[in-house]
Amino acid sequence: ITWTSPKAQVYELPTGGAATMDEGENVMYFARKEQCLALGAQLRTKFKPRMEDFNIYRMFPNGEVQHLHPKDGVFPEKVNAGRSKANHNPRGIGGNVDPATVKFSGVTPKEVGSEGVAMMAASGEKV
Structure with a gap:
């Protein structure tokens, strides 16, 4: 997961413990996507100003990088013109x-x- 912070702050890790983010670009490596989503939710809700610019990537052993979240650049709870409805009744x-x-x-x-x-x-x- 990568994100940009306006100032140095302490944050809670989803795996337990705490860490300090630097001002500017930050990178954190996790084993699971769920851990990245938990940290992303924390970045969006617990910090002022809100940090909405995080991205989650999967890195393969051969060096290939796959962008995971937000998939099309817009968060899932936001409306996007090209997005089809899922589980809509x-x-x-x-x-x-x-x-x-x-x-x-x-x-x-x-x-x-x-x-x-x-x-x-x-x-x-x-x-």
């Missing part, structure tokens, strides 16, 4: 299928929600 909670009508029908709730299968109540009425 285009209905409110009131539009969900009643679980009691699906339980013994042999159809999974995911199939009901995605394909728009007409559900029948126990009495034979359409739901």
